Amino acid sequence: MVHQYKLNGYNIVLDTVSGSVHAVDEVAYDIIEMYKSESKERIVEIILDRYADSPDVTREDILDCLEDIAALEEAGKLFTVDKYEALARDYKNNSKVVKALCLHVAHTCNLNCSYCFASQGKYHGDRALMSLEVGKRALDFLVENSGTRRNLEVDFFGGEPSLNFDVVKALVEYAREIEGKHGKNFRFTYTTNGMVLTDEMIDFVNREMHNVVLSLDGRKEINDHFRRDYSGKGSYDTIVPNFKRLVEKRGGKGYYVRGTFTHNNVDFTNDLFHMADLGFTELSMEPVVSPPGDPYALTEEDLPKLFEQYEILAKEMIKRKREGRPFTFYHYMLDLKHGPCIYKRITGCGSGTEYMAVTPWGELFPCHQFVGDPRYSLGNVFDGIKNTEVQDEFRTCNSYSRPECRDCWANLYCSGGCAANAYHATGSIGGVYEYGCKLFKKRIECAVMMQVAEAVDDE
């Protein structure tokens, strides 16, 4: 599928099936737009008429451009035919391995954020800490079900995992003991609100964790609006120094300072710029997950403002990079030369199949966003997957499983989207969360534009 758009002075043409990106001028942009619907002669007529005031646009020149387009089509870089649908179905059906777990080591939290999708870490259930026994069994379950996959991922999640840090340390130690024996490589992620990070914890996290996700919503007044402790005190003044120490001592290893924006801070780029000005360079900011009608839920009226914000962000990132003070934004990190293969693009996050969440009691759910919903309990780490009906439902989710996705230019960038978002928005994991799609597409357009800007600037 071809997707054309204009942004920040660039005319961009995506051939989504091959992943090709073309920066074109106005004339080529118009020709490509009508290439499949009009005859060559008609295209020449239309373009000559449209650009009558431009002496460089001649009949010969238009014919040259048509030849270039034909050559790109022949080379599989434009109007490439999509043959991936059967591949998507078969690959996911045949893949039976588990390679990533989100370990809920603490269903409790030392913050009381009213917007938390996990209801202050309790996931609408009881407070609990994962025992070492359950945690070890979860790691064994992962190894046993990982087939030939070498890289296994475990995210220490909550609630706040720091409230069960002894178990986190013991589980890392256990994983290091068993990984060599089984030819595996554990990669850990630690997601924390930063409230109780001591130097000892920071050193451990920096040594053992492949990735760290540090929760901060941006400006002090924005962060402290939701991210407060049980006495009502904002967390900003505690966590920012802790995060700064962690990042300073991290030695260049991966991390993200990650925030959530809501209806209250539609101007979320100011929060990202604030994070960057604090010295953090690896940033992420996500739209809030909330039921419609919540006072902080994003609205239709917010949408044009959010689109504008994503554009502001992209332009500012280009500017800061040119000034030698770059920062990254998770959703703009496209690597067009070394990005994922088609199998990754059509199968997506793997929730419910190769990725699952484990509760403190060892119960398995398709991902952290389904935890606590009994309809989506898959089984447990002791007895394995029992609810194969639900798992099969997740196995059918791919970039072509929803009719809306088949006709969408972005389906190889999002893989059909987040099953949890679809479920919360429509009541079915096979639905489409249209609001999220609109934001996602805008982000991809901005991300590709940044790549085009860099490539054009390099010339």
Next chain:
Amino acid sequence: MKRIKTIETKDIAKTVENGGCGECQTSCQSACKTSCGVANQQCENSKK
């Protein structure tokens, strides 16, 4: 090409044959946790 500049990209169609090792990061293990974006995931084998 006078009017078209093609940016260097990985040819996704070619990865049908040699992709699918499955060793790359699960997208929710990075930073989002609330959306599904795979395009920004790194390939574990850049030759593919």
